[in-house]
Amino acid sequence: MFEAIAFYTFSAVTIAMFTITVMSKNALYAMSALAAGMIMISGFFFLLDADFLGVVQIIVYTGAVMAFYAFGMMFFNTTRLVKENIRAPKLVFLLSGMSALLLVVALVAPIVSDHIEPFYPVVEGVENPQAVGIVLFTKYLVPFELAAVMLLVAMIAGIILAGKKMDESLTLKVDGEDEFQNKGSK
Amino acid sequence: MITLSHYLIVSAILFCIGLVGVYRRKNLLLLLFSTEILLNAVNIGFAAVSKFYGDLTGQMFAFFIVAVAASEVAVGLGLFIVWYKRRGTLDVDSMQSMHG
Numbered sequence: 001m002f003e004a005i006a007f008y009t010f011s012a013v014t015i016a017m018f019t020i021t022v023m024s025k026n027a028l029y030a031m032s033a034l035a036a037g038m039i040m041i042s043g044f045f046f047l048l049d050a051d052f053l054g055v056v057q058i059i060v061y062t063g064a065v066m067a068f069y070a071f072g073m074m075f076f077n078t079t080r081l082v083k084e085n086i087r088a089p090k091l092v093f094l095l096s097g098m099s100a101l102l103l104v105v106a107l108v109a110p111i112v113s114d115h116i117e118p119f120y121p122v123v124e125g126v127e128n129p130q131a132v133g134i135v136l137f138t139k140y141l142v143p144f145e146l147a148a149v150m151l152l153v154a155m156i157a158g159i160i161l162a163g164k165k166m167d168e169s170l171t172l173k174v175d176g177e178d179e180f181q182n183k184g185s186k
Numbered sequence: 187m188i189t190l191s192h193y194l195i196v197s198a199i200l201f202c203i204g205l206v207g208v209y210r211r212k213n214l215l216l217l218l219f220s221t222e223i224l225l226n227a228v229n230i231g232f233a234a235v236s237k238f239y240g241d242l243t244g245q246m247f248a249f250f251i252v253a254v255a256a257s258e259v260a261v262g263l264g265l266f267i268v269w270y271k272r273r274g275t276l277d278v279d280s281m282q283s284m285h286g
Contacts, residue, residue, distance in 0.1 A: 007188045011196045018200055018223050022207035027215060034219050041226050048193070048237040050245050057229075060252050065222070065259050069215075072263040076215065076270055092209040100202040122240045135242045136249070147253040154257030161264030164271075 006047055014040040027073065035066045052129040075162075193234030200227035214269075214276040218262055225255045 017037035024030045038061040045054035120135050136144055204227055207220030229248045236244025266276060273280055 003188055007192065011199075014196070015199060015203065018203045021219055021223065022203055022210070027213070030216055030219055034222060037223070038226065041230060044193070044196075044230050045233050047188075048233045050233045050236065050248075053229075053233060053245050053248055056249065056252060060256055061222075061226075065256060068259055068263060069219075072267065073215070075267050076276060089210070092206065095209055096202060096206045099205050100198065103198055103201060120242045120246075122242055131242060132245060132249075135246060140246050143250060147250055151253060151257050154260040158260035158264040161261070162267045164268065 003047060006043065010040050010043045010047070013037075014044075027076075031066065031069055031073065034069075035062055038062045038066065049128055051127075052132045190234055190238040193238075194231055197227050197231035197234065200230065203227075212278050214266055214278060217278070218259070218266075221258070222255060225251055 014037050017033045017040065020033035021030045021037065024033065038057065042054040042057040042062075045051075045057055120139060122131060126134070201224060204220050204223035207223060208217065211217045211220055229251055232244040232248040232251070234244075236242060236248075270276055
């Protein structure tokens, strides 16, 4: 009963938030709605007994990724509305509908055949984070390490890409206040 | 009673919302938001299958998707900052230097 209430609440709020993200013309509204939707998705994970995944969802998405977006948006002029000229709005929805149909077919196909058997079954009598750790550090150790290296490479790439011309630092100059005012007046 | 189909339907709806976003957005930053929606929709599907078939592989793949999404955001946003410094806009239509 409570599961049903929670499920329908979470799905309604998530769908509403993501619709705002997709349709809104204001980038700031879109980002806030996306963050709210991410939190609601972690609710789905808690409902599905994937506690660790839910916590990771909150920490990584709402904590790291959205903060990263918020910092990135300081570089862009986000106060004005986003102008987008969409040439064929009907075509957009037609293409989306056809893709959705393909998606449903692709999702239903393995369920119809119904020969799915657990590859790494859930361990009995163990909490979810422990079970995740057991599987992650035995069967998926190499992909885990590869993911770590990938994150490191992405971090360095982000620093190098965003940090170009950062040597013209404002803080290194002695008369820093004038620089600040010049920058602010631009 | 909530079954696997309920979760998969919600996942498909969210994926379609993300697809609409990818098709209709012209601003690169908002395009990246739409890809986040796509990844999250797939994550719900993985977690649901993981629970209803008693298999932890779905959750593992969801973790790796989260890692991929995080690194994608890091590199993508760095590229956008470089592009914005050069052109002063993030519109996809401005990326037509080849005139094909």
